Amino acid sequence: MTHHSPFRRASLYAFGAIALVLGTAIVACTAIAYGAFERELRPEAMRKAETVGRGIDALVAKTVRWQVPLAKLPGLDALFEGIQKDHPEISWVAIKSEGKIIVSRGDASVAKNSDNMVQLPLITADEPATLEIGVDPAWVARIFREMLLDMAVILVVALVISLELALYLAGGGVLRSLAVLAHSVRSAGAGNFAIVRTARADGEVHAMLASLARAVDTLQQRCLTIGAAKLAEAGTKFHWPTQPVPSVGRVNTSNILGAMRAPFFLSLFADDLQRSFLPLFAGTMSTGPFDVSVNLVVGLPITIFMLVVALSQPVLGSWTERIGRRRAFLAGAALGMISHLLCAQxxxxVELLVFRGAAGLGWAVTFVAAQGYVIDNTDRETRTRGLAVFVGIIMTASICGPSIGGILADGLGPRWTFVIGGVLGLFATLLAWRDLPDARQAAKLVAPPRMRDYAAALANPRFAILLAFAAIPAKVILIGYVFYLLPLFVADAGYSAAMSGRIIMLYSVMMVLLIPVTTELLERIQQSRGVRPQAAFVAGGLALSGLAGLLMLLPLGMAGAVALTVLLGIAQAFSIAPQSSMVGDVSAAHKHLVSESTIYGVYRLVERLGNAAGPLIAAFLLQVSGFETAFASIGLAVLICSAMFYVSFRGSMRAAAP
Known part of the structure; x- marks a missing residue:
C-alpha cells in the first residue's frame, strides 16, 4: 500500500488557503482597476482626440496663405485614413461648413452622441468651418474587456505560479524536514531505531533528530541493564514489528522530484513565453539574399526547434545517464538561457534559426534529464506518480507561458520578452545548481538504439499504421493549428499577441482538466465491459480534431478560433493517453525482436518529426489557399486518417481486457 505524506491533508488545506487569498486579492484589484479605467479612460480618449484635432487645424491653417478653398484641399482623405489607422479609438473625422459635410471618414452615427464628440473651429481661406472628431464608444468597451481578460489570465497564472512556489518552498524546506522527522518516529515505533541515526534534515528538525537519537541511546543502555532474561520474558508479551521501513534522508524519491520541479518548470516556462508571438516576430526578420515566402519564414523557427528536439532525444538518454543527470540538466538550462538572450538580439x-535550434537542444537536454530523474528515483509502484508529477509540470508551464508571453510582447515587445525568458532560464540554472543532487545510478548504462533497432520496430505493420494514421496526424494538427496558424490568424484579424496567448492557454487548460477524466473513463469501460476501447478513443479524438478544423469554414471569426482550440484540447485529451497505451499493445508480439524502450523511442521520435512537419505543411497550405482553406485541409486530412485508423484497429477493441 502506498503511504502518503503525513502532511498531505494539511498541505492541501494550505494550498487551498493560498489560492483563496490570492484569488480574492486579484479580483479586488481588478474591480478597483476597472473603476479607475471607467473614470479615466474616456476623458483621456477625448483629450487625445482634441490633440489630434489641433494638429489638423494647424495643417489647414497653413493653406490660408495660398487661398486654397477647403473643398479643393488635396490629401484630406489620406490624412483622415492615417489618423484612424494610428488612433483606432477615433471612428469619425469630418469637416463641416454651414451645416454641410465637406470631407469625412468613418461611422457617422458616432456624431449623434455629443458626449463622444470633439468640435474645433478651423481657420480657412473661405467660409468658416468646423472639425468634428468622434471617439468610438465600442472602443472604450473593448479596452475594458481586454483589461478584464488580461486580469483573468493573470489570476490563473498567478495561482499556478504561487502553488508551484509554495510546493518548492514547502517541499524543499519545512514539509521535507517534517516528513523526515515523522518517518523517523514511525520507523522507531516499528522497531527500526537505525533510521533515527541515518536520517538527515535541516534546521530545528536536525536538532530534534539528534535529541531523538540520544533518547534511543538512553533506551538502549537501559535495555542492556535489564539483562537478557528480562528481555526474553518481555518478548513473550511484546512483539516487535518485522516489516522493514524504507530508508529516508535528504536524497529520496519525493525530495528529488521536489528539487527537480522548480528548475524544470522555469525552463519550460521560459521557452513557452514565445509561443504566442514567435511566428509574427520571425516575419519581421531580414532573410538576406534568400528569397523565401513570408508564410514559410514565420514557420521555420518552430520547425527547426522541433526538428532539433526530435533528432537529439534518441541519444540524450544514454548521454545524460553517462555524465550524470545533474550536469546534463545544468548544461541544458544554461544553453536555453543563453539561447533566449541571443534570440532577443x-x-x-538565419540568426534566429540558429538560436532557436540551440534553444531546442537545451529544451531537449533538460527534458531528458528531468525525465531521467523520475525514472532513476522511482520503482514500479511509484513510477506512475512520478510521471504524473513530470507531466503536470509540463502542462502547468504550457498554461502560464503563452498567455503571459502574449501580454509581455504587447507591453514590452518580443525582444524584451525573450530577455525575460533568459532571466527565467538563469533562475532555473541557479536552482538546479543549488538543489539537484548528483546521484548517479549504479545500473548498467543502456546503449542508444541503432538504425537496425528502428527498422525492426517499424517492420511491425500495426505499429507503422499507428504512427502513420494517429501519432503523426495528431502532432501535425496540434503544432500546425495552435502554434503556427492560430497566432497568424489572430494577428490578421487585428488582435494582439495577448489575445493569441489567451486562446492558446485554453488548449492546455482543456488538457489539464480532461486527461484525468479520460483515463478514469477508459479504465471503467475496460473493467466493466471487458474490452480495450483505446482504438475508439484515439479515432474519436482524431475525428474531433479534424472537425475542429472544418469549423473554420464557417464565418465565425474569433469565436471560431476559440472553438477550434477548445475542441482540439478536448480531442487530444481523449486520445493522447490511449494512444501511448496502444504502443505497448500493438508491439507486444515483437518484444522478442526489439526492446520496449526502443519501441517507445521510435514512437516519440516519429511524434516529434510530426511536430516539425506541422508548420511546414500549414505554411504551404496558407501560401496557396489562405487561412480557412488551410485549417479545413489539415482537418479533412486528419479526419480521413481517423477513419482509416478506426478501420485498421476496429477488431482490437473486442479483445478482452487483461
Missing part, C-alpha cells in the same frame, strides 16, 4: 532569419 537576432536581426536576421
Amino acid at each position: 537576432a536581426t536576421t532569419l
Whole structure:
C-alpha cells in the first residue's frame, strides 16, 4: 500500500488557503482597476482626440496663405485614413461648413452622441468651418474587456505560479524536514531505531533528530541493564514489528522530484513565453539574399526547434545517464538561457534559426534529464506518480507561458520578452545548481538504439499504421493549428499577441482538466465491459480534431478560433493517453525482436518529426489557399486518417481486457 505524506491533508488545506487569498486579492484589484479605467479612460480618449484635432487645424491653417478653398484641399482623405489607422479609438473625422459635410471618414452615427464628440473651429481661406472628431464608444468597451481578460489570465497564472512556489518552498524546506522527522518516529515505533541515526534534515528538525537519537541511546543502555532474561520474558508479551521501513534522508524519491520541479518548470516556462508571438516576430526578420515566402519564414523557427528536439532525444538518454543527470540538466538550462538572450538580439532569419535550434537542444537536454530523474528515483509502484508529477509540470508551464508571453510582447515587445525568458532560464540554472543532487545510478548504462533497432520496430505493420494514421496526424494538427496558424490568424484579424496567448492557454487548460477524466473513463469501460476501447478513443479524438478544423469554414471569426482550440484540447485529451497505451499493445508480439524502450523511442521520435512537419505543411497550405482553406485541409486530412485508423484497429477493441 502506498503511504502518503503525513502532511498531505494539511498541505492541501494550505494550498487551498493560498489560492483563496490570492484569488480574492486579484479580483479586488481588478474591480478597483476597472473603476479607475471607467473614470479615466474616456476623458483621456477625448483629450487625445482634441490633440489630434489641433494638429489638423494647424495643417489647414497653413493653406490660408495660398487661398486654397477647403473643398479643393488635396490629401484630406489620406490624412483622415492615417489618423484612424494610428488612433483606432477615433471612428469619425469630418469637416463641416454651414451645416454641410465637406470631407469625412468613418461611422457617422458616432456624431449623434455629443458626449463622444470633439468640435474645433478651423481657420480657412473661405467660409468658416468646423472639425468634428468622434471617439468610438465600442472602443472604450473593448479596452475594458481586454483589461478584464488580461486580469483573468493573470489570476490563473498567478495561482499556478504561487502553488508551484509554495510546493518548492514547502517541499524543499519545512514539509521535507517534517516528513523526515515523522518517518523517523514511525520507523522507531516499528522497531527500526537505525533510521533515527541515518536520517538527515535541516534546521530545528536536525536538532530534534539528534535529541531523538540520544533518547534511543538512553533506551538502549537501559535495555542492556535489564539483562537478557528480562528481555526474553518481555518478548513473550511484546512483539516487535518485522516489516522493514524504507530508508529516508535528504536524497529520496519525493525530495528529488521536489528539487527537480522548480528548475524544470522555469525552463519550460521560459521557452513557452514565445509561443504566442514567435511566428509574427520571425516575419519581421531580414532573410538576406534568400528569397523565401513570408508564410514559410514565420514557420521555420518552430520547425527547426522541433526538428532539433526530435533528432537529439534518441541519444540524450544514454548521454545524460553517462555524465550524470545533474550536469546534463545544468548544461541544458544554461544553453536555453543563453539561447533566449541571443534570440532577443537576432536581426536576421538565419540568426534566429540558429538560436532557436540551440534553444531546442537545451529544451531537449533538460527534458531528458528531468525525465531521467523520475525514472532513476522511482520503482514500479511509484513510477506512475512520478510521471504524473513530470507531466503536470509540463502542462502547468504550457498554461502560464503563452498567455503571459502574449501580454509581455504587447507591453514590452518580443525582444524584451525573450530577455525575460533568459532571466527565467538563469533562475532555473541557479536552482538546479543549488538543489539537484548528483546521484548517479549504479545500473548498467543502456546503449542508444541503432538504425537496425528502428527498422525492426517499424517492420511491425500495426505499429507503422499507428504512427502513420494517429501519432503523426495528431502532432501535425496540434503544432500546425495552435502554434503556427492560430497566432497568424489572430494577428490578421487585428488582435494582439495577448489575445493569441489567451486562446492558446485554453488548449492546455482543456488538457489539464480532461486527461484525468479520460483515463478514469477508459479504465471503467475496460473493467466493466471487458474490452480495450483505446482504438475508439484515439479515432474519436482524431475525428474531433479534424472537425475542429472544418469549423473554420464557417464565418465565425474569433469565436471560431476559440472553438477550434477548445475542441482540439478536448480531442487530444481523449486520445493522447490511449494512444501511448496502444504502443505497448500493438508491439507486444515483437518484444522478442526489439526492446520496449526502443519501441517507445521510435514512437516519440516519429511524434516529434510530426511536430516539425506541422508548420511546414500549414505554411504551404496558407501560401496557396489562405487561412480557412488551410485549417479545413489539415482537418479533412486528419479526419480521413481517423477513419482509416478506426478501420485498421476496429477488431482490437473486442479483445478482452487483461
